Amino acid sequence: MKPLKLSVSGVRGIIGQAITPELVIDFASAFGTRLAAGPIVVGRDSRNSSPMISAGVVSALLATGHDVIDLGLCPTPVIEFQVKRQKAAGAVSITGGHNPASWNALNFINGQGTYLNEFQGQELLDLYHLNCFQPVFFKKTPGVIRELNPEEPYFDWLLSRLNLPAIKQAHFKVVADPVNGAGSKLIDQLFDLLGAQLIAINNEANGYFPHDPEPRPRNAMEVSSLVKITGADIGFLLNSDASRLSLVSENGETLSEEYTLPLLASYYLKKHPGPVVTNLSTSMMIDEVAKEKKVSVIRTRVGQSAIIQAMLEEKAAVAGEGSGGLAFDYFQPAFDALAAMALFLELLAVEGQKLSALVERLPRYHIVKDSLACPAHRLHTLVAEVKKLYPGEEINQMDGLRIDKKDLWLHVRASATEPLIRLIAESSSPHRAQAEVDKIMSYLRRLTG
Amino acid sequence: MRKVLPLKISVSGVRGIVGQSLTPQMAARFASAFGTYLGQGQVLVGQDSRPSGLMIKKAVTCSLLATGCQPVEVGILPMPTILFLTRKKQARGAVVITASHNPLDWNGLKFIGPDGLYLPASQIEELLDIFHQGEFTFVPAERIKPALTEKNAGFLHLRRILSQIDVNLIKKRKFRLVADCANGAGATLLPSFLHELGCEVRFINTELTGTFAHQSEPTPENLKELGREVRDFKAALGLAQDADADRLALVDEQGRPLGEDATLSLSVDHVLSRKKGPVVVNLSSSLVIEDIAGKFGVPVYRTKIGESNVVEKMIETRAVVGGEGNGGVIWPAVHPCRDSFTAAGLILERLAGFPGSISELMDTFPRYYLLKDKFDCPAELAFRALTELRRRYQSENISTVDGLKIIREKAWFHLRPSNTEPIIRVMAEARTAKKARQLLEDFKNEIKQILRQLS
Numbered sequence: 075m076k077p078l079k080l081s082v083s084g085v086r087g088i089i090g091q092a093i094t095p096e097l098v099i100d101f102a103s104a105f106g107t108r109l110a111a112g113p114i115v116v117g118r119d120s121r122n123s124s125p126m127i128s129a130g131v132v133s134a135l136l137a138t139g140h141d142v143i144d145l146g147l148c149p150t151p152v153i154e155f156q157v158k159r160q161k162a163a164g165a166v167s168i169t170g171g172h173n174p175a176s177w178n179a180l181n182f183i184n185g186q187g188t189y190l191n192e193f194q195g196q197e198l199l200d201l202y203h204l205n206c207f208q209p210v211f212f213k214k215t216p217g218v219i220r221e222l223n224p225e226e227p228y229f230d231w232l233l234s235r236l237n238l239p240a241i242k243q244a245h246f247k248v249v250a251d252p253v254n255g256a257g258s259k260l261i262d263q264l265f266d267l268l269g270a271q272l273i274a275i276n277n278e279a280n281g282y283f284p285h286d287p288e289p290r291p292r293n294a295m296e297v298s299s300l301v302k303i304t305g306a307d308i309g310f311l312l313n314s315d316a317s318r319l320s321l322v323s324e325n326g327e328t329l330s331e332e333y334t335l336p337l338l339a340s341y342y343l344k345k346h347p348g349p350v351v352t353n354l355s356t357s358m359m360i361d362e363v364a365k366e367k368k369v370s371v372i373r374t375r376v377g378q379s380a381i382i383q384a385m386l387e388e389k390a391a392v393a394g395e396g397s398g399g400l401a402f403d404y405f406q407p408a409f410d411a412l413a414a415m416a417l418f419l420e421l422l423a424v425e426g427q428k429l430s431a432l433v434e435r436l437p438r439y440h441i442v443k444d445s446l447a448c449p450a451h452r453l454h455t456l457v458a459e460v461k462k463l464y465p466g467e468e469i470n471q472m473d474g475l476r477i478d479k480k481d482l483w484l485h486v487r488a489s490a491t492e493p494l495i496r497l498i499a500e501s502s503s504p505h506r507a508q509a510e511v512d513k514i515m516s517y518l519r520r521l522t523g
Numbered sequence: 524m525r526k527v528l529p530l531k532i533s534v535s536g537v538r539g540i541v542g543q544s545l546t547p548q549m550a551a552r553f554a555s556a557f558g559t560y561l562g563q564g565q566v567l568v569g570q571d572s573r574p575s576g577l578m579i580k581k582a583v584t585c586s587l588l589a590t591g592c593q594p595v596e597v598g599i600l601p602m603p604t605i606l607f608l609t610r611k612k613q614a615r616g617a618v619v620i621t622a623s624h625n626p627l628d629w630n631g632l633k634f635i636g637p638d639g640l641y642l643p644a645s646q647i648e649e650l651l652d653i654f655h656q657g658e659f660t661f662v663p664a665e666r667i668k669p670a671l672t673e674k675n676a677g678f679l680h681l682r683r684i685l686s687q688i689d690v691n692l693i694k695k696r697k698f699r700l701v702a703d704c705a706n707g708a709g710a711t712l713l714p715s716f717l718h719e720l721g722c723e724v725r726f727i728n729t730e731l732t733g734t735f736a737h738q739s740e741p742t743p744e745n746l747k748e749l750g751r752e753v754r755d756f757k758a759a760l761g762l763a764q765d766a767d768a769d770r771l772a773l774v775d776e777q778g779r780p781l782g783e784d785a786t787l788s789l790s791v792d793h794v795l796s797r798k799k800g801p802v803v804v805n806l807s808s809s810l811v812i813e814d815i816a817g818k819f820g821v822p823v824y825r826t827k828i829g830e831s832n833v834v835e836k837m838i839e840t841r842a843v844v845g846g847e848g849n850g851g852v853i854w855p856a857v858h859p860c861r862d863s864f865t866a867a868g869l870i871l872e873r874l875a876g877f878p879g880s881i882s883e884l885m886d887t888f889p890r891y892y893l894l895k896d897k898f899d900c901p902a903e904l905a906f907r908a909l910t911e912l913r914r915r916y917q918s919e920n921i922s923t924v925d926g927l928k929i930i931r932e933k934a935w936f937h938l939r940p941s942n943t944e945p946i947i948r949v950m951a952e953a954r955t956a957k958k959a960r961q962l963l964e965d966f967k968n969e970i971k972q973i974l975r976q977l978s
Binding site: 121 | 552
């Protein structure tokens with residue numbers, strides 16, 4: 075079995091198994107055929123396999139008649155920013171995001187600088203399956219433009235939207251772990267511009283991941299001890315393309331990635347009130363924040379594509395996921411961990427409070443996450459089987475199964491990026507959440523043998 | 524009916540029209556097959572000046588990386604230079620993105636094996652088997668290597684040639700030359716090469732736009748411009764490279780083309796005067812080679828048409844020089860491949876040691892006249908006509924290595940059904956133009972008569 079996941083926003087799999095040169099070229103050809111005439115931006119994370127994929131993508135885009143603006147090593151949020159700046163027809167971001175180093179993915183971005191929405195994604199998949207690509211006419215052979223330092227205009231834009239004097243005046247001390255991903259080195263520049271002192275680890279964009287590139291407490295031990303030793307104000311963990319963020323508080327507490335959204339939303343909504351978009355798997359904390367700020371919460375399917383689509387449709391102020399990806403309407407409709415880090419410093423500066431104090435203000439819930447490996451072709455059938463455990467209950471089936479009870483919700487769904495069933499339960503009681511997840515896990519294990 | 528797209532897969536690689544038959548997918552599949560075939564190691568990636576080269580190169584790079592090879596991009600370089608560098612750098616092989624002299628909308632891939640030799644037919648078959656079966660070996664992410672770029676690698680090739688010839692002797696003559704690079708990759712290195720040899724050179728057709736000012740076959744028509752420039756510049760010699768820079772044609776000091784065999788004859792004569800040893804040429808090369816070899820008392824081996832056939836035989840017989848009559852000189856002292864730079868070096872060295880002009884030098888060789896023709900004939904009929912002709916002439920001195928060659932005193936006739944088109948190619952050589960024409964016409968009439976009887 076070669077795990078390959080096609081989703082509306084891209085294609086993801088293990089290098090050498092599912093991700094092969096032909097697959098890369100076919101998908102990029104379909105993308106190049108789908109887009110209107112115009113240049114296409116290409117950027118990649120620091121993985122070993124990313125230059126390989128980039129070469130295939132560039133070949134296919136040239137063959138479908140597009141000039142290519144090659145950003146080289148570049149975080150996804152900067153790629154998304156550059157799409158609009160360059161008035162490009164779209165972009166391909168080559169990054170496995172939070173997946174391990176053996177994985178990679180092509181993420182397709184439209185001319186608005188956001189992930190393809192479900193309709194655009196469906197068209198792309200249809201074109202891919204039709205396997206009929208627009209040939210190039212050699213008279214106007216397109217070329218590749220290498221764009222150096224794409225982050226510079228991005229930083230100019232980002233800084234112009236922040237309360238820079240307040241941040242600078244605070245002289246923050248920050249610990250960050252960009253996991254040797256695309257955000258490496260860039261963070262030196264970012265925190266320098268913000269007048270903060272940076273203590274960085276895993277800050278070489280060499281594609282070697284010292285831990286899974288997923289920002290969450292179990293990967294935050296190093297950041298936590300550094301925060302304590304150096305007396306830093308805050309610690310940050312990034313994924314490999316700087317689109318997701320998790321935090322460590324000033325006392326070294328490794329905060330669940332679920333905190334990133336409610337902490338920042340409660341500050342941001344004061345200045346920019348509006349609806350909040352999140353997915354079915356994200357903690358109830360955001361509901362409390364929204365209630366306090368008197369704004370609505372719209373829940374969508376899991377995945378950046380669905381969330382951003384809803385953000386644009388509902389004119390939401392904030393959109394984000396419990397996995398640590400956040401987008402803000404005053405910035406760009408894309409998960410942007412660089413902007414989020416800067417906003418956290420602004421929050422600390424303006425509120426004048428410690429991060430741990432802000433965490434204390436949020437209601438404490440206990441969220442339990444688990445996953446079960448499962449053959450790709452049985453994922454959805456098995457998820458549906460779980461319904462039998464909840465006869466007569468109201469089940470939201472927008473994305474797998476979401477069941478809401480008093481002081482407990484749970485979400486069972488097929489992962490869009492890996493052959494996994496994901497289980498999440500949250501409650502104010504840690505035992506209830508765990509018991510609920512255990513119940514479903516043992517049921518599914520019996521079914522999968 | 525479905526339109527048949529022109530994609531040619533042959534022993535020299537694959538060629539097609541970009542965007543129609545030659546797509547990134549096709550290039551990636553071929554490169555994946557090649558990477559799988561070679562196993563992991565360094566693979567040079569070169570290209571000619573076609574605008575579609577970048578697109579094809581990216582697909583090739585993608586596949587080489589995915590199969591665990593380490594691509595080393597050497598940029599636009601002549602074929603012989605890339606062959607030389609493959610051995611020099613001990614690379615596992617090389618891929619060259621080129622369609623030689625085909626029109627601009629074509630491109631292709633040529634595959635070079637270890638030691639900088641074209642893959643022999645048997646290995647090309649293995650490669651094609653992997654291609655058709657689609658069973659490629661892709662490595663996991665942690666074994667993907669970084670791609671490398673190497674600039675100016677071509678000078679290693681020039682340095683090797685310069686170390687093998689008497690540079691000072693050539694410098695002393697301060698030759699005035701005109702060089703026609705035919706808008707091919709030769710233009711990247713020929714100026715430096717001739718400068719090193721102290722020549723004063725007027726260059727024509729050196730722009731690497733991918734468009735060719737003229738066909739690179741060294742016909743009198745294609746050498747006209749060069750001849751005019753030679754007279755105008757009062758040059759001692761005119762040099763014409765083909766698009767790949769593996770062949771060289773010559774124009775004398777009066778602007779007259781010297782005939783297809785002059786390049787090889789001059790080079791063979793000169794190499795043998797320095798070092799005696801066997802000579803290998805193909806069946807269609809001029810009889811003058813036998814005359815020259817006879818003078819030095821060394822054997823001549825004749826092979827099927829095709830560079831790799833000549834090279835294979837040269838390695839087997841430890842030949843000191845060889846080549847093809849169409850201007851492709853092979854001097855193993857530099858590298859066992861056809862090389863216009865090597866040919867230019869040898870010929871300039873020969874001329875530098877000769878007290879007269881190039882036309883006076885040519886007069887020291889026996890004169891032969893080679894005539895060529897072709898006519899339409901379905902492949903199946905061509906084969907039967909060939910069998911019949913062979914039956915009729917079996918008592919004479921014949922060779923059936925490649926088609927049928929009938930060898931007579933100071934003359935020969937050669938018939939060869941084409942592999943790629945439904946035509947028969949015929950050639951005849953003799954000491955006078957009249958005799959050669961007579962020979963050609965007689966056999967043509969006989970073949971046509973046989974074909975009439977057969978159909």
